[in-house]
Amino acid sequence: MTCKAMAGIAAALILAVTAGCDSPASVTPTASGTIGTANPVVLEGGAADIGIKWNWNLKPPLAFASKVGWGETFFEVEWCAVRDLPEANRFRQLERILTQSQQMGYRLMVKIRVGGCSGGPEQLDPAEGTRKRPSSLPDDPAAYQQFVTNLVTRYSPRGVKIWAIENEVDANNFWQGSPQDYVQTVKLAADAIRRADPQAAILDAGISSTGYGIALAGELLDAGHDQEALELYQRWYDRRHDTGTARFPLVGSVDQLRSLLQDGRAKRVRAMVAANWEAVNSGAVTAYQLHFYENPDLLPTLLSYIQRHLTRPLPIQGWEIGTAWPGDGYTEQIHGAETARLIGSLLAAQVSPVVYLPLAYTPGGATKVEIFRGLVSPEGQELPSGQVYARYAAALRASTAIRGVGFDGGTGVLIVGPSGTLAAVWPTSTGQLTLKEGSAVAASAPTTPVATGASVAGPLLIDLSSTDAEKALREVSSDLGVTVSAGG
Structure with a gap:
């Protein structure tokens, strides 16, 4: 990358960072050569789609999802976990989830993960409180592609038209292979999906919301904008640092930030982010998957970053959108206000669908910290955030x-x-x-x-x-x- 191009990137980042909540909801590209995004993917009849991700075993909140009664949700299928099962049992869980979703009025989207075919230890997924086997390049690419082909052929006629390949590969609990192995996996799966259903929407894994903080701060630091990089990093993780639940530590100086970015975890994040951009811009996928849980003030910064890095117009789909806010600073009232800004800003930027995660917090043991804030309580009581979401959903359903x-x-x-x-x-x-x-x-x-x-x-x-x-x-x-x- 030339110095001139890097300067343009840095200028755009600085503009977005310093603008904060003064930035417009509809983000205008600011860097030379920006491609931007394409028209949104809309399948439900209005001008944009919306959705909710729920814990399938937490029953009381489902009354809220049923009342809303339309939109998208998603489920994850892991090849290594089911490939050796008898044909009759292989898709039993997916069948149950698809039936439940459709009975409640929701279109199911599916994430296809390889999983851990070699056995390996499971690792905790902080969003769902469940343990996952990290994926790697399929040990039998032909068998993997046949599985993907069978999956799409089976469920495309039943309304599953949107497929994502892997999930948050910058996180250790989801991907253990190399960056190039991930790019190859995307190409393998995308090729199979496209041949089975030429009209399907195909998405990348999506970078974790916390991973973007490393990517953005690192880009600024590389461009020589040290103070701006430090300020962005501190703002990105501010809420999570309050309770020690941040994936990356608090830093108080540029030197500490530079040292952090040279650490193995941060270096891996940046490498996987680069690999994801390679996969996205290779032509394999047809839409970009967005995950975001931070302060809405930071959303314009992220949308600008995405637009600059696309080398061809792609629609953006928000598969995991919500609020990560542990600690005593959280209030239901501020959450309601931020939900209005968050969803509204994404809709104005032509993101569709906007899937809120989670519907409700899933209680755990005494040591579990509530990080991701829901639309309703675990008992099903509507929160201000849920009431705001319902207003958006009602308006969008028949929107023109x-x-x-x-x-x-x-x-x-x-x-x-x-x-x-x-x-x-x-x-x-x-x-x-x-x-x-x-x-x-x-x-x-x-x-x-x-x-x-x-x-x-x-x-x-x-x-x-x-x-x-x-x-x-x-x-x-x-x-x-x-x-x-x-x-x-």
Whole structure:
């Protein structure tokens, strides 16, 4: 890479990092040569899809998923775990999950993992609280491809049209092979999927949300922007460091950050991120898989990074989107507000589907720390985040258009539908929004109407009568007393 290209990358990163929540929801590429993203993958009839990932054994929260009643969810199939089973038993678990999903109104997406054919120790998956066998290059590539072909041929006619190859290969508990072995595995699986169903959507493994912090900080440090790299790293892991649950340690200086990035774990992350970009840009996949659980202020930085690294237009699918926030600083009200910003920003950036994970926290032993925050409690009680999600899901189901919007002091998104428009708008930085007229709720308390003339520090969800985007812009402008324009 030339110095000029690296300088462009660094400038774009610095812009995104320093913008924070002042960045627009609809991200505009800033680096020379950026390809950007393609039109979103939409299968459910509206302008964008949404979804939820739940623990299949935690029953009370399923009432919420059933009430929403549409969208995507996903399940993981591991070749090594089932390849030696009798044909009649090989897909028994997948059959059960597919039936449950469809009965609840959800389209199932499938992650295909090789798993650990050599036996090896299982490692804990922190997102699900289960243990996984890390994958490696298939020991019998022909048999692996035949398995993938059989899987797709069997389930494509039953509505499974979206397939991901592996999962979070930058994490030790999911991938133990070399970076190039992963690239080869993607090509093997993608070739089999494409031959079995030429219309299928094929995705990469997705980089873990924590892995992106290493990738972004390392890119800045490589470009000589030491202080910006340190600030980004500290912001990325800030919430996880509060309780010691961070995958990477707290650093207080550029020297410490540089030393960390030379450590084996961080070096491996960067190598696997590079391999994932090689796989994505090789032509093997048809969409990019996004995982993100950090402070929504950092989302524009990540979206800009993805756009810069794509060498061809690809749609982005958000398979794992949520909030990782252990510790005493968490509140249900702030989580509700951040969920409105998070989902709204992704929709404005044409990400589809946006699958929230998890539906609910799965309780464990006395030492288990709640890291990933749900939409409902383990007992099934709706949280503000769940109420916000339900509003988005209802608006998206029959939506005809989505528009990112911006105005003096804020940003947001319009979801236009045949019976009205949902406007989700929020102030930049520490500002407030004042409801001049109209009907709205605050995302932090979605069941309580906001009084006319009241000022709110967080996002507002505003119901608009207009079924046309231009009319909706005029209506929300009147409700807020500011000129709201399309495009953020």
